[in-house]
Amino acid sequence: xxxxxxxxxxxxxxxxxxxxxxxxxxxxxxxxxxxxxxxxxxxxxxxxxxxxxxxxxxxxxxxxxxxxxxxxxx
Numbered sequence: 001x002x003x004x005x006x007x008x009x010x011x012x013x014x015x016x017x018x019x020x021x022x023x024x025x026x027x028x029x030x031x032x033x034x035x036x037x038x039x040x041x042x043x044x045x046x047x048x049x050x051x052x053x054x055x056x057x058x059x060x061x062x063x064x065x066x067x068x069x070x071x072x073x074x
Contacts, residue, residue, distance in 0.1 A: 005033065 002018065
C-alpha cells in the first residue's frame with residue numbers, strides 16, 4: 001500500500017509509481033485535504049467534541065458481575 005500527500009503545481013502533475021506496482025491492477029483515489037487538518041487547534045477541538053460524546057454514553061458498571069458460564073452457553 002502506498003499513500004503519498006503532495007501539492008500539484010501544474011494542471012498535469014506527474015506521479016512516480018514504485019516498480020513494485022508495475023503490471024498490477026491498482027486503484028488511485030484523489031481527495032483534497034482541508035487546511036484545517038494541519039492546524040493543531042482543529043485536533044484539540046475534535047478531541048473535546050469526542051470526549052463530550054463519549055462522556056454522555058458512560059454508565060455505572062460498578063454493580064455488574066460477569067458470569068462466564070452464562071456467556072458461554074449455547
